Amino acid sequence: MRSTLFHSSDALRPLCALIVVAALLAPAGALGSPKAVGALEQLSGAGGCLVDRSQPAHGCTSARALRGPAPILGSNAVAISPEGKNVYVASSQSNAIAVFKRNPHSGTLSQRSGAAGCISAGGVGGCATAVGLVRPNSVTVSGDGANVYATSVGSNAVTTFARNPSTGALTQAGDSSGCISNAALTGCTTGRALDGSDIVTVSPDGANVYVGAFVGNAVAVFARNGATGALTQPADDSGCLTNAPTGGCTTAIGIGSPEGMAVSADGNNVYVAAALSNDVAVLDRDPSTGALTQAGDGSGCISNAALTGCTTGTQLSGADAVAVSPDDADVYVTSLFSNSLTSFTRTAGTGDLAQQSGTSACAIYVFAVGCSLARAMSGTEGLAVSPDGANVYSAADESNAIVVFNRNTSTGAVIQKSGRMGCVTTSKAPDCRRARALSQVGSLAVSPDGKHVYAGAFGSDAVAVFKRVR
Numbered sequence: 001m002r003s004t005l006f007h008s009s010d011a012l013r014p015l016c017a018l019i020v021v022a023a024l025l026a027p028a029g030a031l032g033s034p035k036a037v038g039a040l041e042q043l044s045g046a047g048g049c050l051v052d053r054s055q056p057a058h059g060c061t062s063a064r065a066l067r068g069p070a071p072i073l074g075s076n077a078v079a080i081s082p083e084g085k086n087v088y089v090a091s092s093q094s095n096a097i098a099v100f101k102r103n104p105h106s107g108t109l110s111q112r113s114g115a116a117g118c119i120s121a122g123g124v125g126g127c128a129t130a131v132g133l134v135r136p137n138s139v140t141v142s143g144d145g146a147n148v149y150a151t152s153v154g155s156n157a158v159t160t161f162a163r164n165p166s167t168g169a170l171t172q173a174g175d176s177s178g179c180i181s182n183a184a185l186t187g188c189t190t191g192r193a194l195d196g197s198d199i200v201t202v203s204p205d206g207a208n209v210y211v212g213a214f215v216g217n218a219v220a221v222f223a224r225n226g227a228t229g230a231l232t233q234p235a236d237d238s239g240c241l242t243n244a245p246t247g248g249c250t251t252a253i254g255i256g257s258p259e260g261m262a263v264s265a266d267g268n269n270v271y272v273a274a275a276l277s278n279d280v281a282v283l284d285r286d287p288s289t290g291a292l293t294q295a296g297d298g299s300g301c302i303s304n305a306a307l308t309g310c311t312t313g314t315q316l317s318g319a320d321a322v323a324v325s326p327d328d329a330d331v332y333v334t335s336l337f338s339n340s341l342t343s344f345t346r347t348a349g350t351g352d353l354a355q356q357s358g359t360s361a362c363a364i365y366v367f368a369v370g371c372s373l374a375r376a377m378s379g380t381e382g383l384a385v386s387p388d389g390a391n392v393y394s395a396a397d398e399s400n401a402i403v404v405f406n407r408n409t410s411t412g413a414v415i416q417k418s419g420r421m422g423c424v425t426t427s428k429a430p431d432c433r434r435a436r437a438l439s440q441v442g443s444l445a446v447s448p449d450g451k452h453v454y455a456g457a458f459g460s461d462a463v464a465v466f467k468r469v470r
Contacts, residue, residue, distance in 0.1 A: 038391030038404060039421040040453055040466040042435045047108040049437035052094070052461040060437055060462060063100075063111050064125050065118035068093030069463065070442035070456030072397070073153055073198050073214055074137035075260055075321035075334070075382045077443040078456045078463065082145045084448045086168030089456055089463055090136040090150055096120030096127055097139060097150055097161070099168055100463075107452035107465055116169040119161065130172045131187035132157035132179035138199045143206050147229035151197035151211055156182035158197055158211050158222070160229055177230045182216070191233050193218035193240035193249055199261045201270075208290035210270055212258030218242040219255060219272060219283070221292060238291040243277070252294045253309045254281040254301030260321035260383070265328045269351035273319040273333050278304035280319055280333050280344070282353055299352045302344070304335075313355050315340040315362040315371060321383035323392075330412035334380040334394050339365035341380060341394050341405070343414055360413035363405065365396075374416045376401035376423040376432050382443040386468065387450045395441045395455060401425035401432060402441060402455055402466075424466070437462035 042048045051057055052066035069091045070077035077090040080102070087109055089098040098118045100109040111117040115128035123129035135154030141147070141163070148161040148170055159179045161170040172178035179188035182195045196215025202208070202224070209231055211220040219241045222231040233239040240249035243256055256277025263270050263285070270292055272281040281301045283292040294300040296309060304316035318337030324330070324346070331344040331353055342362045344353040355361050362371040365378050379398030385391070385407070392405040392414050403423050405414040416422040423432035426439055439459030446453050446468070453466040 036421055036469045038386060038406065039417060039469040040402060040404060040424050040433070041469065042424065043107060043465045043467060047106065047465060049462050049464045050100070050109055050111075051437060055461050058436070063098065065094040065096035065098040065120055065127055066091050066463065067461050068458055069098075069461070070382065070458050071135070071137050072381075072442065072458070073259065074456070075395075075443055076138045076140065076199055078445040078454050079139045079141050079148070080445050080447055080454070081141050081163070081168065082143055082448060087445070087454055087463070088139050088141065088148055090139040092135045092137055094120060095124065095134050095136065097133070097136060097148070097170060099170060101168060102447070104449065107447070107467060109463065109465060112167065112169070116167050119170045119172070128169070128171060130159060130161070132159045132181055132185060140200050140202055142202045142224070142229065143204060144226075149200050149202065149209055151200045153196050153198060153214065155185060156194050156197055157185065157188055158194065158200055158209070158220070158231065160231055162229060173230070177228075180222075180231060180233065182213075191220060192247055193220040193242060198259055201261045201263055203263050203285070203290065204265055204267050205287065210261060210263070212261050212272060214257045214259060214275070216242065217244070217256050217258075218249060219252070219258060219261075219270070219292065221290060223290060238289070241283070241292055241294070250293070252281065252283070254279040254303060254307065260319065260333070262322045262324045262331070264324050264346070264351060265326070271322045271324065271331055273322040275318050275320060275336065278317045278319060279307065279310060279313070280316065280322060280331070280353070282351060284351065299350075302353055302355065313342065315342050315364055315368065320381050323383045323385050325385050325407070325412065326387055326389045327409070332383060332385065332392055332414070334383045336379060336381060339378050339380055340371065341374065341377070341383075341392070341414065343412060345412055356413060360411070363414065363416060372415055374403060376425050376427075376429055377403045382441070384444040384446045384453070386446050387448060393444050393446070393453060395444050397440050397442050399425060400427050400438045400441060400459070401429075402435075402438065402444065402453070435464060437464045
């Protein structure tokens, strides 16, 4: 037997030699190599994108209720259910939330017919009927998978939907508990600090929902009923924070036009990216009540320019989206006007942020002292961190691109992948991979299993689907 094995291995030696030579000649970072981890490959054929049926499919799958996903006030317009079975998209021009079933193996999306496939204002397009859903721009799913919440800048409202765990279909309560609006609106309860409702997020413990109001320069605080998903706003000033002492809210600084929001995994902090005050606010959360407070010693916000009560940071002009790393060690912010991604180290226990030093402090589209250069990153908006913490992804609206960063899981520092693996775009860019349906891409979501990335593109009326190299 040993003799037989020996001669068999001799016969394989030429083949082995060819494999070794091929490996040596392969370009550095070729897909499949360790350097390619986190790179994006768009699914082939119609599975690689879904386009609203009002537009030519151009090789994509046709879908309903997908007009205008991820508008400029919509860096969190794509959300995935915790178990990965469904993808939800806020479509501002359809006045709807599109509902898709996700294949966990291939990553492809499919839409059910009728009301199970979407929910819209007035039930237009054969969707289920909702109120308070005019120009929705942000959507999120509760950690228990029972509810979906959406903000709508046209309704100045936050809407609550019950989610069918089997089909993913959404329904809204027939009474006013399914919608809270900034002013009197038929079918909705009246709330505070919801003018220009832009961003919505749920605390990890499921006890609270927080809404950022772009026009109102405010953050609204809601208690969530774990059994029904219904929201209630505290009647005292703990029910909201504003940058001016008005409307029965607590006063905060650094929340001028909130456009991004994230809660730390430990539930102790809420981070707010504020577009017009050009900063990121650090809010302390009381886990027992959900109330938010802000430190007054300068640690409560980091601003692009000197601002009383804030620490000064860099490249935060038009702060847009914010994300916390899975290990709770780092916070990342995209800024539209700076064309940048900024990186912050988070202190466990206090939640305080410190911007990283040197070129790790920021990645930017055009040269700036103290930042690393990034390609195809003009008009940065959406942001996502992979569940394994190995990559950060940024959506660049003006570049029609998704930018791919490697993340050092020890230090939190990020740097764009080299070569064509560093970005995918619909534009003609020799240093990026080509992709479809990414015109004015503004929102990103990574599946919980880390296998796929989904991108909402306003200009394409589409969702693009990518496999993530692992």
